[in-house]
Amino acid sequence: MPKKPKATRKPKQLIVRFPGRPAKPAAKLSANRRPATGEAVRKAAEVKAALAEARKSHERLREAIDILPQGIVFLDADGRYILWNKKYAEMYSRSSDLFRPGVRLEDTIRVGIARGDYPEAIGREEEWIAARLKKLFQPGEQHEQRLADGRVILIDERLTGDGGIIGLRVDITELKQREASFRLLFDSNPVPMIVCALGDERILAVNDAAIQHYGYSRGEFEKLTIRNLQAFDVEPPWAGEHAGDERAAHAWKHVRGDGALIDLAIYSRQLVYGDRPAVLLALLDTTERKRAEARLTFMAQHDGLTGLPNRNLLRQQMDDILLRTRRNAEKVAVLVLGLDHFKAVNDTLGHGIGDKLLRGVAKRLQSMLREEDALARLNSDEFAVIQSGVTRPEDAISMARRLLDAIADPYLLDGHSVVIGASIGVAMSPSDGDESEKLLKNADLALSRAKNDSRGTFSFFEAGMDARAQARRKIETDLREAVHTGALRPYYQPLVDLASGRITGFEALVRWPHPERGMISPAEFIPVAEETGLINAVGGLMLRRACTDAAQWPDDVRVAVNLSPLQFRVGNLLSLVVETLEQSGLPAKRLELEITETLLLEKSSEVLATLHALRALGVRISMDDFGTGYSSLSYLRSFPFDKIKIDQSFVRDLVANPDAQAIVRSIISLGKGLGVTITAEGVESEAEVNCLRNEGCHEGQGFLFSRARPNAEIVSLLKTQGNWSAPAGAALVA
Ligand code: C2E
Ligand code: MG
Ligand code: MG
Numbered sequence: 001m002p003k004k005p006k007a008t009r010k011p012k013q014l015i016v017r018f019p020g021r022p023a024k025p026a027a028k029l030s031a032n033r034r035p036a037t038g039e040a041v042r043k044a045a046e047v048k049a050a051l052a053e054a055r056k057s058h059e060r061l062r063e064a065i066d067i068l069p070q071g072i073v074f075l076d077a078d079g080r081y082i083l084w085n086k087k088y089a090e091m092y093s094r095s096s097d098l099f100r101p102g103v104r105l106e107d108t109i110r111v112g113i114a115r116g117d118y119p120e121a122i123g124r125e126e127e128w129i130a131a132r133l134k135k136l137f138q139p140g141e142q143h144e145q146r147l148a149d150g151r152v153i154l155i156d157e158r159l160t161g162d163g164g165i166i167g168l169r170v171d172i173t174e175l176k177q178r179e180a181s182f183r184l185l186f187d188s189n190p191v192p193m194i195v196c197a198l199g200d201e202r203i204l205a206v207n208d209a210a211i212q213h214y215g216y217s218r219g220e221f222e223k224l225t226i227r228n229l230q231a232f233d234v235e236p237p238w239a240g241e242h243a244g245d246e247r248a249a250h251a252w253k254h255v256r257g258d259g260a261l262i263d264l265a266i267y268s269r270q271l272v273y274g275d276r277p278a279v280l281l282a283l284l285d286t287t288e289r290k291r292a293e294a295r296l297t298f299m300a301q302h303d304g305l306t307g308l309p310n311r312n313l314l315r316q317q318m319d320d321i322l323l324r325t326r327r328n329a330e331k332v333a334v335l336v337l338g339l340d341h342f343k344a345v346n347d348t349l350g351h352g353i354g355d356k357l358l359r360g361v362a363k364r365l366q367s368m369l370r371e372e373d374a375l376a377r378l379n380s381d382e383f384a385v386i387q388s389g390v391t392r393p394e395d396a397i398s399m400a401r402r403l404l405d406a407i408a409d410p411y412l413l414d415g416h417s418v419v420i421g422a423s424i425g426v427a428m429s430p431s432d433g434d435e436s437e438k439l440l441k442n443a444d445l446a447l448s449r450a451k452n453d454s455r456g457t458f459s460f461f462e463a464g465m466d467a468r469a470q471a472r473r474k475i476e477t478d479l480r481e482a483v484h485t486g487a488l489r490p491y492y493q494p495l496v497d498l499a500s501g502r503i504t505g506f507e508a509l510v511r512w513p514h515p516e517r518g519m520i521s522p523a524e525f526i527p528v529a530e531e532t533g534l535i536n537a538v539g540g541l542m543l544r545r546a547c548t549d550a551a552q553w554p555d556d557v558r559v560a561v562n563l564s565p566l567q568f569r570v571g572n573l574l575s576l577v578v579e580t581l582e583q584s585g586l587p588a589k590r591l592e593l594e595i596t597e598t599l600l601l602e603k604s605s606e607v608l609a610t611l612h613a614l615r616a617l618g619v620r621i622s623m624d625d626f627g628t629g630y631s632s633l634s635y636l637r638s639f640p641f642d643k644i645k646i647d648q649s650f651v652r653d654l655v656a657n658p659d660a661q662a663i664v665r666s667i668i669s670l671g672k673g674l675g676v677t678i679t680a681e682g683v684e685s686e687a688e689v690n691c692l693r694n695e696g697c698h699e700g701q702g703f704l705f706s707r708a709r710p711n712a713e714i715v716s717l718l719k720t721q722g723n724w725s726a727p728a729g730a731a732l733v734a
Contacts, residue, residue, distance in 0.1 A: 071153075071169030079105045079136055079165065091153060091169055092117075106133060117148050136165060144172070152176045191282050194226065198270070198277040201225040205273065213285065215258050226281070262287040303377040305355055306362035311440075314376035314384055318436035321374065321388050322429060332429040333387040333396035336443040337365070337403060340421040340455040342381035347569070348604065349416060356413045357420060364406045368399075382447075384440065393428065393460065400424045400458040408456075423450040424458035432461045445469050452527075475528050478514065483537045488512050490545050491708035495560065495679060495701045498693045503718070505558030505592065507701065508546035509708045510538060526564070535564045540576060547584035547591065549711045553718060560592035560622065565599040568607050577614060588618030592643065596624050600635045611639055625681070626667065636674065643699075644671050648682020651702070655687045661695075668695050 062083065065072050071088035075081060081103050089096040094117045098108040109129060113121050121128035135143060139157040146152050156168040186193055192210035196203050206221045214221075214229070267282040301313035309317065318334075325332050339361065346354035358381070365375055365383055374386040387399050403424065410417045425447025433439045442461040448469065450459035482488055492506035512520045529535040543561050550559035567573050581588055593614060599607060615621055622643035623636070627650055636644075646667050653660035664680070671678040680692050683702030692700060709717070 071167075071171075073105075073167040073169070074160075075105055075136075075165040075167065077163035077165075079133070081105065081108075082164065088169055091151075091171060092147075094148065105136065118145070119148055120146050136167075139165070144176075186280075189282075191284060194221075194281045194283065195271075195273050195278050196226040196281065197273075198279060201227055204276070204278055210283070213283070260287075263290045306359050306377050308362050308366075308383075309374070309376040311376060311378050311384075314374060314378075314386070315436045315440075317374040317376075318386055318439070321372075321386055322434065322436065325388055325429070326434070330388065331390040332439070333390045333393075333399065334427045334429070334439040334443040335385040335387065335396065335400055335403065335458075336378065336425045336427075336440065336447045337383045337385065337407075337422050338424075338447050338451060339381040339407075340423060340451070342420065345418060345420065349413075349418065353413050353416060353418065357411055357418055360411045360413070361407055361420070361422075364409075365403065368402055368406055378440075384443070390428065396426050396428060396460075397458070400426060404456065404458065421456040423447060423455050425450055425461065426458055427461040442466070472528065475520075475525055476532055479512075479525055479528060479532075479534055482512055482514075483534055483541070486541070488538060488541060489710070490542055490549065491710055492546075492549070492559075492714045493701060493708035494706050495558075495699050496705045498689065498697055498700050503557060504699060505560060505590075506550070506553075506714060507560040507594070507708075508542055508549075508562070510542055510562075511708070530564055530566050533566075535566050536570055539564055539567045543576065543580050544584070547580050547586045549714075550590060551584045551586040552715065555590075557718065558590045558592055558620070559586070560594055562594045562624065563599075565596070568599060568604075568610055574610055574613050577619065578617065581617070581619075589620070592620040592622050594622045594624040594645070597626070597628075597635055600638060608639060615640070615642075622679075627663065633670075636670070641674075641676055643677040643679055645679045645681050645701075646697075648680075648702070651680050651682045651688055651692070652684075654691050655685070661691070664692070664697070665695050668697050672696065 062085070065083070065085040066087075068085060068087060071085065071091045073081070073084040073088050081099055081101055083101070084099060089099060092099075092112075094115065095108050095112045098111055106129065109118070109132060112118055113125050113129070116122070118128070135155075136157060139159060142154055142156045144152055144154055151171060151173040154170040154172045156170070158166050160166050186195075186205070186207050189207055190209050192213040193207045194203055194210055195205040203221050203224050203226060206218060211218060211221070216224070263286045265284040265286045267284070269280045271278055271280055273280075301310060302308065303310045318332075321332055342354070342357075345357055358377075361383070362375075362377065365385065369375055369385065369387075372388050374384075376384045378384050385399070385403065387396060390396055404422055407420065407422045410419050412418075425443045425445065427433060427439045427442035427446060429439055432442045442465070445465040445468075446459045446461040449462075449465060450457050453459060488510055490508040491511045492508055494503045495505045495507060496502070497504050510522050510526070512522070512525060514520045526535070526538075529538050546559045546561045550557070553559075563573075577591075577593075580586075581591065595611075611621055620642035621639070622645055623641045624645050625647045626644045628647045644667065646664055650660045650664050650667075654664060668678050677698050679699035679701060680688075680697050681701050683689055683692065683700040683704045685704060688702075689700060689704060706717075
């Protein structure tokens with residue numbers, strides 16, 4: 001007979017060998033006895049009762065162990081089953097059919113292995129059984145057992161007093177799964193994580209990300225404590241007030257393996273690692289974020305171009321300075337510095353050079369200050385200097401002078417020598433305000449004054465500037481409205497030929513009848529219109545109205561229209577004039593355009609080109625207010641003017657002042673030499689007319705002849721009066 005394979009034979013043999021224990025040993029005992037005597041019967045009854053009692057307590061014990069949540073098994077000294085509870089049978093459900101009192105655990109295991117109930121034993125059955133039996137008969141540590149259905153059982157076995165074995169079984173499948181997913185989460189997490197012991201802070205485990213991040217090997221790590229990674233001696237985040245505060249992040253500085261100092265946000269959580277109390281630390285490298293945050297903060301507080309503090313930071317610095325000086329009873333001077341005509345640099349040399357100029361200015365300003373002063377760029381061409389430790393206004397004056405001097409030196413930028421002036425407004429604490437905002441505002445008001453007075457100087461804040469600034473803002477809003485509703489209109493003032501007394505033309509002068517303030521002088525609102533850009537609308541309106549009106553006048557009467565330099569910047573002046581002439585039907589030769597010297601200051605080739613183009617149309621170009629501005633004779637050479645208007649300030653002094661006479665005389669002879677018409681402005685008296693006529697001046701304009709009048713009056717005036725011969729001009733005065 002062929003020998004059967006071991007694996008299949010064994011269980012069979014086992015089953016055959018199962019003798020089982022006599023279920024009722026007491027009954028067997030009585031069956032083997034001889035017929036009982038009375039004494040024997042009593043004894044037998046006693047034994048029966050004792051047995052019944054024993055069975056009862058056995059039942060109780062069984063009931064008790066059955067309600068336990070753990071599996072429990074009692075084995076005798078040979079490792080044979082005595083008793084086991086329901087949970088135990090459930091846990092080993094695949095083998096429970098084999099459990100019987102007296103059956104050896106080893107045998108049930110062998111059958112189980114044969115059925116594949118113990119996956120860990122496959123391929124090394126005998127070895128596994130030997131190890132298992134060793135643990136059974138010399139119990140020590142707990143151990144785990146994996147079953148075929150994937151469950152994991154924790155086995156805890158002890159020897160009992162009679163040499164038997166009591167075994168506990170706990171299903172730790174879920175725990176194991178949790179542990180496995182924790183491991184997975186830990187090992188493969190992209191966030192560097194470290195487990196460190198709570199007591200001595202030794203590093204117990206690190207994940208791959210931590211190894212990569214710090215550059216230490218796993219072995220090196222395990223020799224470290226968490227404090228070795230820490231740059232500064234601070235309480236670890238899980239200790240002290242943060243104990244148990246699991247989700248809170250803690251900022252830490254760490255030294256990375258490559259020596260770099262990095263910022264960390266640490267998330268900590270206490271856990272038991274193995275059997276040690278430990279903390280799991282998730283270490284988020286925030287170095288980049290911190291750096292980006294710092295950059296953002298810097299950008300929010302500094303000017304990108306010059307790197308100087310901006311208005312926000314300046315205000316903070318000022319608050320500090322003001323607080324400090326208040327304690328020391330010192331004064332603080334706030335100097336707001338505005339560059340003069342910075343826009344012209346940008347427009348003519350380009351923004352690249354404009355930027356370089358601003359950086360150059362910032363550098364010079366910076367070099368003028370002491371540590372305890374502050375400097376900021378407020379907006380495109382405005383800077384602020386906060387001068388502390390001031391005792392008298394003179395300290396601020398000398399600072400302002402030094403700043404103006406420093407700025408005035410030429411800047412060499414990309415081969416261009418650029419000169420820029422500046423004006424300064426000064427406000428002082430505590431007299432002009434004791435808080436940053438107010439001081440800055442007042443210094444700004446003083447700056448507007450400095451700019452209006454004459455650029456290149458400084459001006460101190462004075463009470464009342466604020467009210468003036470408010471009035472100026474009101475003019476601005478009202479003017480916008482007036483332009484919008486067409487409330488502005490031209491008035492016309494005659495230009496009279498002094499030899500013949502004939503009216504050669506009229507100058508259109510803008511008038512603004514204000515609903516509350518009555519007639520507002522152009523001297524007041526034209527500068528506002530220029531600052532706000534409204535001048536283009538005003539200028540366009542005046543040109544159209546003047547040409548339309550003049551087209552109705554006699555053919556030999558001209559109209560003169562004033563142009564602001566700003567109208568040349570827009571670039572469409574030429575086409576505006578062409579269109580207006582076309583639409584109004586006014587011949588070009590009857591239009592005169594008055595410009596002032598400031599237009600020629602910039603010596604822009606575009607301006608000259610526009611002037612030449614206008615003149616080529618047949619339009620006449622006049623130089624207005626001659627003698628007041630820079631009065632460079634080169635201006636007269638740079639463009640062939642048709643007319644020069646002598647400013648009224650010279651005419652006023654003409655009779656009494658020989659100097660004024662000399663100047664007027666030379667302007668007249670200059671004009672004659674150049675073949676240019678000379679007109680005297682502001683003629684108010686017969687004496688002036690006579691004097692001008694004697695000098696050979698061609699034309700006069702002034703109150704002596706007439707004030708500016710609305711068009712309706714001009715038409716009737718021209719009809720009834722025709723021409724005027726001196727001294728009939730006086731009749732014109734309203
Ligand atoms: P302007 O172009 O030199 O005009 C002459 C100014 O002198 C006018 O002042 C006129 O009313 C005034 N005037 C004329 N004769 C006499 C006189 O005998 N005595 C005195 N004291 N003054 C006299 P107005 O109309 O107040 O204009 C002031 C300035 O406003 C003008 O000076 C001109 O520069 C500007 N302006 C006026 N209208 C316009 C305009 O439509 N556009 C531009 N861009 N500027 C204008
Ligand atoms: Mg004029
Ligand atoms: Mg004038």
